[in-house]
Amino acid sequence: MEDKVRHIVCPYCGCLCDDILVELTDGKISGVENACTLGAHKFLDDADNRLKGPIMRKGDEWIDISYEEAIAFAVQTLSEADRPLLYGWSGCVTETQAIGAHLAELIGGVVDSTTSVCHGPSILAIQEVGHPGCTLGQVKNRADTIVYWGSNPIEAHPRHLSRYTNYADAYFLHNAFRERKVIVFDVRKTATAEIATEFVQLEQGGDYHVLSALRAIVRGREDVVPDMIAGVPKSQLIGVAELCKKAKFGALFFGVGVTMTGGKYKNIRNAIEFVDELNRHTKWTISPMRGHSNVYGSNEVFTWITGYPYAVDYARGIAFYNPGETTAVDILARKEADAALIMASDPGAHFPRACCEHLAKIPTILFDPYPSATTHLCTVQIPCAVNGIDAAGTAYRMDGIPIRTRKFLETGYPTDTSLMNEIYEQIRERKEHA
Amino acid sequence: MKIRINSGRTVIQGSHVDRKNSPEYFRETSTIRLNPVDMMEIGIDDGERVKAKTDNLSIILRAVSDDTIKRGTGFLPLGPYANFLVDGTTHSTGMPDFKQTDADIEATVDTITTVGELMRQLGGVPYGR
Numbered sequence: 001m002e003d004k005v006r007h008i009v010c011p012y013c014g015c016l017c018d019d020i021l022v023e024l025t026d027g028k029i030s031g032v033e034n035a036c037t038l039g040a041h042k043f044l045d046d047a048d049n050r051l052k053g054p055i056m057r058k059g060d061e062w063i064d065i066s067y068e069e070a071i072a073f074a075v076q077t078l079s080e081a082d083r084p085l086l087y088g089w090s091g092c093v094t095e096t097q098a099i100g101a102h103l104a105e106l107i108g109g110v111v112d113s114t115t116s117v118c119h120g121p122s123i124l125a126i127q128e129v130g131h132p133g134c135t136l137g138q139v140k141n142r143a144d145t146i147v148y149w150g151s152n153p154i155e156a157h158p159r160h161l162s163r164y165t166n167y168a169d170a171y172f173l174h175n176a177f178r179e180r181k182v183i184v185f186d187v188r189k190t191a192t193a194e195i196a197t198e199f200v201q202l203e204q205g206g207d208y209h210v211l212s213a214l215r216a217i218v219r220g221r222e223d224v225v226p227d228m229i230a231g232v233p234k235s236q237l238i239g240v241a242e243l244c245k246k247a248k249f250g251a252l253f254f255g256v257g258v259t260m261t262g263g264k265y266k267n268i269r270n271a272i273e274f275v276d277e278l279n280r281h282t283k284w285t286i287s288p289m290r291g292h293s294n295v296y297g298s299n300e301v302f303t304w305i306t307g308y309p310y311a312v313d314y315a316r317g318i319a320f321y322n323p324g325e326t327t328a329v330d331i332l333a334r335k336e337a338d339a340a341l342i343m344a345s346d347p348g349a350h351f352p353r354a355c356c357e358h359l360a361k362i363p364t365i366l367f368d369p370y371p372s373a374t375t376h377l378c379t380v381q382i383p384c385a386v387n388g389i390d391a392a393g394t395a396y397r398m399d400g401i402p403i404r405t406r407k408f409l410e411t412g413y414p415t416d417t418s419l420m421n422e423i424y425e426q427i428r429e430r431k432e433h434a
Numbered sequence: 435m436k437i438r439i440n441s442g443r444t445v446i447q448g449s450h451v452d453r454k455n456s457p458e459y460f461r462e463t464s465t466i467r468l469n470p471v472d473m474m475e476i477g478i479d480d481g482e483r484v485k486a487k488t489d490n491l492s493i494i495l496r497a498v499s500d501d502t503i504k505r506g507t508g509f510l511p512l513g514p515y516a517n518f519l520v521d522g523t524t525h526s527t528g529m530p531d532f533k534q535t536d537a538d539i540e541a542t543v544d545t546i547t548t549v550g551e552l553m554r555q556l557g558g559v560p561y562g563r
Contacts, residue, residue, distance in 0.1 A: 038448045049452060117528075155448065190502075201504075260530075264527045325526070333523075346451070353556065370454075372452075378558075
């Protein structure tokens with residue numbers, strides 16, 4: 001039997017496209033419309049890829065265990081740990097993130113999201129100088145000049161250009177596609193650079209210098225700028241600055257190409273101050289290209305509950321926040337954590353070597369529907385329903401808009417929210433009777 | 435030859451993040467894109483293997499030529515291979531230096547380790563069902 005379900009929300013990247021159509025045949029996903037390649041794979045590759053049930057590492061073997069045994073292991077491990085790390089949270093719903101933050105307080109642990117290895121530096125910069133941002137709807141309907149800096153949306157957020165920028169219709173532009181200008185700053189000629197009105201190729205790690213030069217030019221002090229800046233001719237930057245000043249509404253989007261390279265949050269601070277400078281002439285906004293579907297949600301939820309957006313340490317009984325010390329990579333690289341709960345993320349594939357080595361040594365409980373790189377490192381893996389496929393909840397789009405994801409399949413897998421709730425309640429009871 | 439390795443998302447890598455143990459993910463994340471002139475100097479053809487070495491660590495990768503890559507740099511899609519050479523230093527920001535790994539690249543005939551085997555080298559036990 002075939003069935004078509006409309007208005008599905010794609011749970012892949014921070015765009016959270018909410019116009020996906022999924023075809024079901026005999027209760028399995030057989031077709032996807034409107035999604036990009038990344039989103040289509042998310043839906044189409046789901047079938048037959050999930051773990052059947054929880055698994056546990058015993059010596060050099062893997063054994064199947066029940067959900068009750070897996071939960072009991074998690075409860076015991078996390079209750080007894082001195083320095084538990086609760087990490088991930090960007091692929092699950094906000095309801096689960098909230099339990100994670102409360103659990104950190106209950107057990108005196110550290111709760112950190114994948115933010116610390118994507119746009120953590122952006123948050124540090126925003127805490128220093130503020131965030132002149134806006135929603136993607138404003139960009140779609142008003143922006144005539146778009147900058148992508150250290151970001152390659154054609155490969156990382158493939159529908160960003162068609163839904164919100166270059167290829168999208170705009171209420172306040174007559175012929176949006178012809179009127180819009182796209183400027184790309186990158187160290188290599190990416191697929192996005194190919195479609196740019198202007199492509200600025202800078203040397204790796206040269207972002208801070210180029211941003212400083214642009215600020216000086218926009219301020220009318222091009223006399224202090226040398227002829228070449230990090231591989232970019234001054235004349236090109238003068239042209240780009242003119243383009244930016246002529247914009248009626250400009251939107252700068254930046255990716256992890258700026259947050260990960262030398263300077264880290266100082267690069268972002270410089271980018272925000274460049275936008276600040278442009279706002280003396282016209283209207284400009286700046287926004288991070290958030291990667292995971294609900295990584296922004298983790299920052300919102302942790303802030304409501306703990307007062308801080310990520311890297312929150314409850315070891316002292318109160319919330320303490322010091323990125324560089326309380327961030328997951330630092331805690332693992334210092335071999336400090338004695339237990340880890342990894343929710344909906346894959347540090348095995350995305351963390352430095354030293355962190356993975358430590359995760360393999362300590363009891364690590366992984367919540368992931370699929371076998372991942374972290375599977376090989378963890379002690380117990382608990383498969384759960386996938387947010388946006390067989391589980392529903394709230395996720396935050398990259399511009400801070402909460403969107404309710406939809407459940408359209410019944411698979412029988414427990415949700416991560418119900419599993420975390422169970423773990424939280426059992427640990428709370430244990431503590432009360434201790 | 436000294437190469438500064440950059441990393442990032444590609445469509446193939448991104449399409450297989452839920453199948454990290456698939457041949458497609460393995461092939462994409464273990465393939466470094468190098469400037470064709472650098473490849474000539476290293477003495478390798480398209481698709482041949484290289485060893486990327488930092489202080490005490492090394493990893494085997496497949497190399498392909500890409501003329502959008504500047505000389506002296508390389509692009510390795512994000513994943514366990516790119517991060518194998520990254521150390522845990524974050525300069526007190528929480529963010530490691532993911533996109534600026536300086537490595538010595540030389541030709542090799544050694545084989546490339548699978549994701550599961552790579553995790554075994556880090557202390558894990560490959561799960562293969």
